Amino acid sequence: MPKKKSRIALARARQRRYKKFVDRGPCRFCKKEGLVIDYKDVGTLERLCSQQGKLFSRKRSGNCAKHQRQLKNAVKQARYVGLLPFVG
């Protein structure tokens, strides 16, 4: 019977698994001062959405909460005016 891993070992393994997501610099939009995420900027929005038309998670895109929120609103506005699809 394999030896059961201790709680600490499991926590460390989890840390290792998520290290690549944690060790990152600031959000790409934070680096640009005075940047406004706009629904008309379809190119940027498309690149942060999957082929299905869903916005990538913060974990995947590396955005901070503030800019992820702005992106969410921008995507929803762009969808409303028919610039982005609701379903890809």
Add this chain to the structure above:
Amino acid sequence: MEEHRLTTGSTEAATSEPAAPVARTRPYEGMFVAFNKEARKTHEYLEEHIQALLAKVGAKVARFHKWDQRQLAFEINGQREGIYYLVYFEAPTDVIAHLKREAELSELVLRALVLALDRIPTEEELRKRSSSAEEAMREGEELRGEGGYDGGRRPRSDRRGPPGPMGPMGPGDGEREREREAEPG
């Protein structure tokens, strides 16, 4: 008691007239998507129609221009194409609902999005904003290496292969898409 209340009410009405509420004026950005069959030949009448809508509610137009003519991401009112008009205007806050309603009732306007602004941006500001967003995206890609915006994830063996019914997964998709775009035809 009843009598007293009645008399007080009547005197108040006679002496102090309720002041008419004055709506605050503020800047707005409006995006109007309009189209119909005739718009393929000429679209001046669409412009006039939108300007008439704005004039009807008493909006003061600061800037009005055709932003783009493009395929819609999905069909709206049986139309697959749309002409986008971007308008910056100032209007009293209480007419916006009326403007939206008017746009909704119009057969030419497919969609209208009105956003409140702090101030109307200049042309220079708009240009700067779009270029900085592009730059941010480019730098983000550089940082995250080949994987781009995927957060440095490498394609796993189970992520390779043709896209499934739920759409392709993982960062390989972006690469595949770019390759497809690069291919002529």
